[in-house]
Amino acid sequence: MTMNVTTKYAGSTAVVAVNGRIDSANAKDFDQKLSEVIDRGGSRLVIDCGDLTYISSAGLRAILLAIKRTNAAGGGMAMCRTPDHIREVLEVSGFTRLIQVYETVEDAEAGFSG
Amino acid sequence: MKQFSRSGRMTDVDVGMEVDVAIKADEPRRVAKLLQRFGQENELSSKMLGRFELALDEVLTNVITHAFPDDAVEPSIRVALHLNDSRLKVRIVDNGPPFDPLQDAPAPDLSLSAEDRPVGGLGIHLARAFVHTLEYERVEGCNCLTLVQPLETQP
Numbered sequence: 001m002t003m004n005v006t007t008k009y010a011g012s013t014a015v016v017a018v019n020g021r022i023d024s025a026n027a028k029d030f031d032q033k034l035s036e037v038i039d040r041g042g043s044r045l046v047i048d049c050g051d052l053t054y055i056s057s058a059g060l061r062a063i064l065l066a067i068k069r070t071n072a073a074g075g076g077m078a079m080c081r082t083p084d085h086i087r088e089v090l091e092v093s094g095f096t097r098l099i100q101v102y103e104t105v106e107d108a109e110a111g112f113s114g
Numbered sequence: 115m116k117q118f119s120r121s122g123r124m125t126d127v128d129v130g131m132e133v134d135v136a137i138k139a140d141e142p143r144r145v146a147k148l149l150q151r152f153g154q155e156n157e158l159s160s161k162m163l164g165r166f167e168l169a170l171d172e173v174l175t176n177v178i179t180h181a182f183p184d185d186a187v188e189p190s191i192r193v194a195l196h197l198n199d200s201r202l203k204v205r206i207v208d209n210g211p212p213f214d215p216l217q218d219a220p221a222p223d224l225s226l227s228a229e230d231r232p233v234g235g236l237g238i239h240l241a242r243a244f245v246h247t248l249e250y251e252r253v254e255g256c257n258c259l260t261l262v263q264p265l266e267t268q269p
Contacts, residue, residue, distance in 0.1 A: 002143075021143070023142065023143055023146075023171060023175075024139055024142060024171075024175045024179075025139045025140040025142070025143050054164075054167075054168075056168060056171050056172060056175070056237070056240070057172055057234075057236040057237040057239075057240055058175070058237075060236055061233055061234055061236070064228065064231060064233055065233060067228045068228055068229065068233075071228060071229065085161070085164050085165075089168065089240065092239075092240060092243045092244070093222075093224070093236050093239070093240065094222070094224025094225070094231075097224065097225070098227075098228045098231065099228075
């Protein structure tokens with residue numbers, strides 16, 4: 001397994017830090033992890049991409065599903081600390097229209113309280 | 115290993131490798147690693163390699179998932195990397211029934227809201243965006259996908 005996910009809960013916000021690579025071989029695990037967090041009440045979800053090295057369309061699929069789920073639960077989703085090459089994938093996929101991308105975890109958390 | 119000239123001077127780099135790929139979900143990752151090593155040994159830029167890796171991953175994942183809908187043939191997928199002075203080229207050849215993933219991949223509507231965005235359908239869109247040329251042909255009973263990236267002349 002080349003991906004690690006660490007989740008921290010801060011009030012009503014869950015911060016999911018992803019480390020490594022998300023591709024077609026492990027995107028289902030990532031999807032499952034996000035679902036678990038949302039089901040535990042983390043309908044405000046921040047994905048910390050600081051240590052994310054790679055994402056393919058399979059990983060974007062999991063992110064879109066999580067955006068749909070958090071929106072439906074009355075929450076929302078944000079991303080932060082996105083490396084430039086990951087940011088480019090988000091832009092080309094039109095995901096920067098669907099999800100706010102912040103510089104820091106704190107900025108992303110604050111985005112929910114606005 | 116011969117050095118690349120970034121000045122446009124002719125050198126004679128001409129290297130390649132081939133690898134057989136199984137119908138398994140983690141094979142694109144193995145091929146991605148081979149591509150990275152091949153590119154690094156030949157001093158390609160990490161930015162170009164990263165973009166090419168994504169395009170190759172998307173196309174190869176598509177082939178592994180869709181090229182063999184039944185057991186009519188013993189599946190064979192072969193990936194060939196080739197680098198010369200002007201471009202990096204990868205060919206993916208499989209012996210499945212005729213299947214053109216590029217034809218059946220309409221550009222996604224990126225203006226839709228999250229609620230209306232369909233899940234999936236981004237792989238070929240990303241591949242097209244991240245590699246200069248992406249082509250399909252049916253050759254001698256095989257599907258052949260070719261990805262080509264010209265090398266930058268500026269560092």
